[in-house]
Amino acid sequence: MKILHTSDWHIGRNLAGFSLIEDQRYVLDELKDYVKKQNIDVLIVAGDVYDKGIPSTESIRLLDDVLFEIISETNAKILMIAGNHDNAARLAFGNRLYQNNPYIVGEFDVNLPKITLQDEHGEVNFFFLPYFVPEKVAQQLKIKAAGFDEAFKLILEHNRPQIDETKRNVLVAHGFFSCFLSEKSDLIVTEHELPVGGMDVIDIAPAAFFDYVALGHIHSPQKVYSDNIRYAGSLLKYSLSEADQKKSAVEVFLGPKGKFETKAVELHPLHDLKVITGFINDILENPDAYCSNRSDYVFAKLLDTESVFDGIYRLRQVFKNVLGLSLLNNVSEEVFETTKDLNESQDLLTLFAKFFTKLTGKPLIDEQSEIIKKIAREQSSEQILADCVEV
Numbered sequence: 001m002k003i004l005h006t007s008d009w010h011i012g013r014n015l016a017g018f019s020l021i022e023d024q025r026y027v028l029d030e031l032k033d034y035v036k037k038q039n040i041d042v043l044i045v046a047g048d049v050y051d052k053g054i055p056s057t058e059s060i061r062l063l064d065d066v067l068f069e070i071i072s073e074t075n076a077k078i079l080m081i082a083g084n085h086d087n088a089a090r091l092a093f094g095n096r097l098y099q100n101n102p103y104i105v106g107e108f109d110v111n112l113p114k115i116t117l118q119d120e121h122g123e124v125n126f127f128f129l130p131y132f133v134p135e136k137v138a139q140q141l142k143i144k145a146a147g148f149d150e151a152f153k154l155i156l157e158h159n160r161p162q163i164d165e166t167k168r169n170v171l172v173a174h175g176f177f178s179c180f181l182s183e184k185s186d187l188i189v190t191e192h193e194l195p196v197g198g199m200d201v202i203d204i205a206p207a208a209f210f211d212y213v214a215l216g217h218i219h220s221p222q223k224v225y226s227d228n229i230r231y232a233g234s235l236l237k238y239s240l241s242e243a244d245q246k247k248s249a250v251e252v253f254l255g256p257k258g259k260f261e262t263k264a265v266e267l268h269p270l271h272d273l274k275v276i277t278g279f280i281n282d283i284l285e286n287p288d289a290y291c292s293n294r295s296d297y298v299f300a301k302l303l304d305t306e307s308v309f310d311g312i313y314r315l316r317q318v319f320k321n322v323l324g325l326s327l328l329n330n331v332s333e334e335v336f337e338t339t340k341d342l343n344e345s346q347d348l349l350t351l352f353a354k355f356f357t358k359l360t361g362k363p364l365i366d367e368q369s370e371i372i373k374k375i376a377r378e379q380s381s382e383q384i385l386a387d388c389v390e391v
């Protein structure tokens, strides 16, 4: 059996105000072509199908098109679960009508929904664990509320007697899974993916008895704990912190019980996402040196020490899709830290000159000193006036 494991499509996602719908259509087309050419039997979407619980009209149209095209043009079965971005009930609308293609599991059920598919080696059982919260587990098992990790263990214990381990079993799940006791637990996550206080991290090791575990939620493709447990990663780069990642799907070749292989299938975006670093004039003079595809999504980290006027507008003269820019010399907390030793009793000009040097590494030139002196004079006369009025 050939399985293509994907996740985190986030249909309807925007990037700094740019709609990614055409980018998503493009890469989902690539996915469909792959399913067709490679004769994939099962396409998994492990949650966060949509970016929002109430998806836009164009998002619904895109998913409707994609599902229809894959099902009518290929031999693949589509298996889909809800992630934390999806509204479970809305995502699973019509599931009972679809005759298991697509097969959609929206809401969490502690009796893990299961479907069985056949190949030349026999049965393959797929179990579905959409995004869940511990409260639901406690409620359904009629026990006291547990944390995420404990809840996951309870779910497995509850289902294990019904799982025939002589057959091949696949778990499809969405959540923050890691491995507590293994050195292999160094998960590649970007800052915004980190769970608050580590409360929702789940140890995946107890699920290693499944022949394959198809995970969704974390956007960087990677294995967790063992070769048969993987995050497929997101369809596209959905944040600046993902700029250096390569996006892919996982092709899983499921042989007879105990035999499997995986392979990364690289995805090629319509526009790449690049974070470039340089001085604005250098970038404008030679944009290709910074980003060779002028229609990629570009975020610029400018090294300029002086103010940059109309930076975005100027960058848009050379790059079509500028997401934004940052000035590296902007007063950061770090700079504030370094100014702690400045003595407040000093006069404004001395104080400012020191601050300026700390910030830029350069001394004030005469012209700049004059401006500061002028401001200081104006300020003190204004202060005198203000004091008079108050009296």
Ligand SMILES: [Mn+2]
Residues within 6 Å of the ligand: 047, 048, 083, 084, 085, 216, 217, 218
């Ligand atoms: Mn998610």
